[in-house]
Amino acid sequence: MGWTRRPCATFRKVAIPATAKRGILERGCSSVAGLPISSGMTATDPRSLLYATDKLSPDEARAIAAETLKGCDDGELYLQFAASESFAFDDGRLKLADYSRDPGFGLRGVTGEMTGFAHANEISTAAIRRAGETLRLLDPAKGKPAAPPRRSNRHLYTDASPLDAVSFEKKVALLERIDAAARARDPRVKQVTASLAASWSVVEIVRADGFVATDIRPLVRLNVGIVVEKDGRRETGNFGLGGRYLYDRIMGEETWNRCIDEALAQALVNLDSVDAPAGEMTVLLGPGWPGILLHEAIGHGLEGDFNRKGTSAFSGRLGERVAAPGVTVVDDGSLIDRRGSLSIDDEGTPTEETVLIEDGILKGYMQDRLNARLMGVKPTGNGRRESYEHAPMPRMTNTFMRAGQDDPAELLSRVKNGIFAKSFGGGQVDIVSGKFVFSCTEAYKIQDGKLGAPIKGATLIGDGPTVLTKVAGIGHDFALDEGVGTCGKGGQTVPAGVGQPSLLVDGLTVGGTA
The missing domain is CATH 3.30.2290.10 (PmbA/TldD superfamily)
Incomplete structure (x- = not known):
């Protein structure tokens, strides 16, 4: 990822x-x-x-x-x-x-x-x-x-x-x-x-x-x-x-x-797609797989190793407001049959639900045993490795944002000029700054609260900590992805899950082809 x-x-x-x-x-x-x-x-x-x-x-x-x-x-x-x-x-x-x-x-x-x-x-x-x-x-x-x-x-x-x-x-x-x-x-x-x-x-x-x-x-x-x-x-x-x-x-x-x-x-x-517009605009993210943006934009920044070393944009900010009210993000490796789930992690620690951000307040990080011991906290069951050839490190399992109270149709009606991003192909993130780039594989124009023509070549550009503060609406239509995610970190790849409800974000930079 x-x-x-x-x-x-x-x-x-x-x-x-x-x-x-x-x-x-x-x-x-x-x-x-x-x-x-x-x-x-x-x-x-x-x-x-x-x-x-x-x-x-x-x-x-x-x-x-x-x-x-x-x-x-x-x-x-x-x-x-x-x-x-x-x-x-x-x-x-x-x-x-x-x-x-x-x-x-x-x-x-x-x-x-x-x-x-x-x-x-x-x-x-x-x-x-x-x-x-x-x-x-x-x-x-x-x-x-x-x-x-x-x-x-x-x-x-x-x-x-x-x-x-x-x-x-x-x-x-x-x-x-x-x-x-x-x-x-x-x-x-x-x-x-x-x-x-x-x-x-x-x-x-x-x-x-x-x-x-x-x-x-x-x-x-x-x-x-x-x-x-x-x-x-x-x-x-x-x-x-x-x-x-x-x-x-x-x-x-x-x-x-x-x-x-x-x-x-x-x-x-x-x-039937047309060239994507470019510039800063309101973006409505669909439920489920678009949670990959959440995974990359803030998920890696909430892993224990980066925070122990002080290299994450979230380092030293426990107890602070890092997101808009209503934003709750969790990592949960204990979901039945999910791609990112594990009964125990690769150090033997049982996986669990770890609340990372609650109602916009930073509550914790994902921890393996080494970084938890050095930070004086308990492991959270996030010590993962690709195979026996690799040492474990803190990794996400199933990372998602919980549902809110908003009607997705009402969120769409709020957008005067923006885009609806239904699916992504993948993305990249710089852990230190939180800056990310994502390519949309299916997206649409939004004009006066209604879906318009499909667009091609749209990319979303921003930084995780800032995006979290620009969340203007959280739908009640939470969904997990279909089970296809693979996350890369430090030369290792592991299966992972993502998810979110429909999410309205104000002022996100869209890189287009128009």
Whole structure:
């Protein structure tokens, strides 16, 4: 969703050489994924993908974590097995069918502000001990080790793997049906791209104090892109959805037909679009996905690392008014089945609802364990990492603005001259200043309180802290996005969710083509 500087004060990151990333299916053992199952486990236990008798047992993992992390303030052994697949149907044929499995671990030790981190794609006692040599370069801890996360048995999504529930043939057949149905919708359709993706990850967090937490994470996504042409002019439309559930939620005929309808409607609207106006004007933002502006414009600025270092536009402003009355912003990783949700974060902390701004007053920041400890506050379950190859950092989960009391139609009627931004393609933000730039993928002129012609080439320009003070109306039509967001920060990408009600903002700069 955006770019930022890497916030972690990483002392050293080393990729430990391992034997070849063995194709787990190449080994001839009769067991889960071809691995000899560790003692005390069954073939159906997902943790058997992390532990093997000849490599590492759960008891050995706890012992090695205690051994290698001794003398650290904090840290963990992060074990992960991830399987993923993706399919792309383009130009009337299957263009991509990709499948991968990736086991590995990351070992992190923290003392003060220093982090030592190493990872390898082989889960074994030997590899973890080699990784532990990196942590010897850390300064010795001066205080007591940090307390472990609180325990939780909450499960926000199924343990089942979406990859195994539907055959390869059915997945390809679905994309073929989408392609054919989309082309039959309208003679102006010239190109259709349909993609399907899923992942399934088993993670276990092992700490030196004996704390162990396991999470099993499914994720699926369906996306449809359509190109239409009229009188030599081509325009595109896109729509997708997904979440932490199985394929059955997105493979139903009603669901994928909706994806086609939404993508086609956007493409046809853009086919009739005119050049966007430019200048400072009132902007009405639609509900749901336009919350990406909120995510970028202020969300990153409310993450703990930037505020601990004093580099955010919101640093040192707790208790101050930073937004117009009525503006309440929360980050909530505990929503059932949502793309940005996690039962526990990547440090083992249960996710929760964190109120960031309440009725315009700054109430808190999103925290991982390191920055929470250094700021003297509690972690909020926002310690996230892309994979075992990365150290965790404070990241958003599902970040949104709560509903207000205004009728969206009444908000539209207030606008004499402005634009309605229904959908965005993405954006960028500078964390220090809060300045952002967003491109609209579907937008309309507003004249005398009524929607006018669709426009193309519109960008929204501003800075997060200022925009929050210019909110003039908050609709009662709150919606979350459809489950397609991916957030980038510090070289890592993670799935994330956004949302908001209709939002009226006075005096936002629009960069147009007119």
